[in-house]
Amino acid sequence: MSTTVRAAIAATLLMAAGATQAVSPAQAATPRDALVMAWNLDALITFDPAQIAEVNGNDIIRNVCEPLVNYDLTDVSKILPNHAESWSVSDDGLTITMKLRDDLKFPSGKKATAYDAEWSLHRVVHLGFGNSANFTQWGFHKDKVAEQIKATDEHTLVFKLSKPYPVGLLLSAMFASGSTGILDKELGEKNARVNDGKNDYGNAFFKTAPVCVGAYRVTRWNTNEVVILERNDNYWREPAKLKRVIIRHVPESGAQRLLLEKGDIDVARLLNTDDLRALDRNPAIHVETTVMHGFAYLAFNAEDPILGNPKVREAFRYLVDYQGLGKTVLEYQGNPRASLVPEGAFGALNAEEGQPFKLDLDKAKALLAEAGYPDGFTKKYIVSANNIAPVVAQHVQANAAKVGIKLELEQMADANLFTRARSRDFEVLQIGWGAGYPDADSMISRHAVNPDNRLEAKLAQYPSWRSSWQDVKINEKAETARMERDPAKRIEMYHDIQRYMMKNGPMAYMYQTVRPIAVRKEVKDFAITPFNVVYRTAGK
């Protein structure tokens, strides 16, 4: 070939070689003073604690805008003081007085008082996003909240209740939630905007960086790329061990695994089962699995003539091979569970009583025959296309086929699935739900209680309503249990409700979700619990 061509090829090779030399990274380790996490930040749209409605935002915000009280890291049914150092309840149970610490400071060094806390709580109710339910379900309402939640001095908050709810329940359900973070009232009011006559209470301002009391503050957020947190040196506890937390958006499990193995990240939070198995075998890496207070379950439309029959629904309980799933597909993903209250929550049935079913095709057939369908029937079954959901669905479909039930599977995007679930547009639905707080009331108040079963009520936030299922006796029992101030009696009432729901309810719960997090062994004291992932104690 001609000299020109040869020269060109030689030049290209030389350039490539030169480039590779220059390109070899000097070192591939994470900075000593930063915790680097890889996650999927797609769902993160705001850092305003009043608006955050998804798992990632919640995880991060609990380290930036800490709640008034917090769950004990080793036992989530115990509540520990945080910004509120003590509280007392009036004899009639209708007034709760909370005393805040006097050493609370914002990252700027400015003192944080009960007036900031009062404003922060009021705005959650006024803004009316999903989190406001944490307050409105206990009777706090936009029109009255100024009276119901009051700061009587720099350190005291007084809450006026409409009913004498047990204080343990309120602490768990309301005061420990991420929406009780203390924001800087002065800054918020100064930067509030008014759109169409509605005050946004600083929602737009706090979206990119909330100014709160917490161990870290948000210093950078490049959407879908990275979130950077920096240590708050005016934190009232001892300052966080690591100066920065860097959260990188890496949406592919394989990529996260490679980054972790190479040491370019310290923590990987989105990994599929195959990658987890490989990482578990790696001596440099520790895989921590946390049993969460969330479920994957089957929901039946009780308005359907066939699925409305409790015996038919009971038959489905025997079509799920809990043991089999637990040993195979659910590795790193779930723990079999049939009771609607997750293990670990206050009032939950223990592991054995909470999962009494096993695969039993004969029992299922007998129940179907009793219900009047000895030859089975055909129904449509919709499921998410993500993660292991389709595999679990195929499992149920296969077992159902053996007793004559033909389930026509349809996979779809999550957004599509939620839309159909919320509008009652399904026959058999496989979906998930995360409990808001570690008390039996959390699941029961949404999955068992249905205040109004009419279509017009549009109570799409109640999975019980979505299934068109209502049992007035259960509504009453749940209300009684909720108000019961003797813990032992409350637990017994909840056990009773769980046993009933396991047999008759509109859902067949399959497993409690497990969240696997892979951490490099150099990272110490990274506290990973169902409701809190604590960044400030982590060190290297």
Add this chain to the structure above:
Amino acid sequence: MPRWVPALGKQVASVAVTLLGLLALTFFMGRMLPIDPVIAIIGEQAEKETYDMVYAQLGLDKPLYVQFGLFIRDMMTLEFGDALFTGNKVADDLARVFPATIELATVSIIIGIGLGVPFGMLAAVYRGSLLDHVARFIGLLGYSSPNFWLGLMGLILFYATLGWVGGPGRLDVMFIDMVEPVTGMLLIDSLLAGEPEVFWDAFSHIVLPASILGYSSMAYISRMTRSFMLEQLGQEYIVAARVKGLSRWQVVWRHAFRNILVQLITVIALAYAFLLEGAVLTETVFAWPGFGRYLTSGLLAGDMNAVLACVLIIGIIFVGLNLLSDLLYRALDPRTR
């Protein structure tokens, strides 16, 4: 009026009608999708009051044609609205993601052209030889291998095992925000800011994804180059030129190549346009915060503001590259003037 005004007017009108039709089709298809954009903002556990409030805020209660009309009106002022699934203005999002894709696409097409054209030429000139078969085989592999698989394999080999390139992401963690985003393209911005370390880090992160995307482009371009060249080399004027005494390569470069340039540019423009659309799978594997991922996420969240703006951009890219090709034809081929 001058002769070119009506011609230009016709062009502009035709482009506008095309884009409008594209947007209308996308908008109405999008509204027919059973995906609820409100849920992306409020979460699926929210109650009816919250839902209604956000629904009204987004203007979803208005009739479809009104919503479309409002969108077109806002678009005229470059006001693309808010992206529901990121919480930012769509215009801000695009200013962030599009340069990232432009950078990746441009480096990829340079690799594609730089390797594809020579390979194609060599394959045509040495047709039937071992070189030809090897070039075609490599091309076929590049064309048929799935990008995300190649991406992961590339990461395992060149990043994890050999450590020759940077990992997923555009930059190493310690270089984030060291450079002011002027164009949004790190390779350029780092040079403008005089930060050679950042430049080399950005280079090490872009070289693998660009090579993979470039590999597919190269396969396509080399194939087309080869086939165009073969067509030319079979013509009589080639024989005449050789008889006149010109060397083989003089004939190839000075005559045959000049004649295929017009067709080649069409092919390259098309390849570039596809790269600019954003290779969502490659962007996912390499955690590249680009246009492809943005459009896909917007689609899955039912976010019509983001999707429509993206569709508009893609429409403009294709139209633009078409126009650019037309101009290049006129410059290169005297017969079209």
